[in-house]
Amino acid sequence: MPALRKYPQEVRERAVRMVFEVREQTANAPGAIARVAQQLGVHREALRSWVRQAEVDGGQRPGTSTADAQRIAELEREVRELRRANEILKSAAAFFARELDPRPPR
Secondary structure, eight states: OOOOOSSOHHHHHHHHHHHHHHHHHTTSOTTHHHHHHHHHTOOHHHHHHHHHHHHHHTTSSOSOOHHHHHHHHHHHHHHHHHHHHHHHHHHHHHHHHHHHOOSOOO
């Protein structure tokens, strides 16, 4: 179960959009994130990470996009399940091999 988020998704999207607009209007002058964070009552570092992720998703910054991260998490979960199933099958095969062995136990 994912962790509860302090800020709703609408607030996140609006804040990121506002930062991009402020940066566009002020020619990337520093302080856009701090200004928008203060206006919306959002923590500055939270907004900074949202903007960074939006830049990655938009292809403006290198990194793992949100869609890629979700797909990686799905694949890792699937690998865990398959490894667990494989261990169960190995144990069952070993158990039945002992049962079917015609030699008496030592």
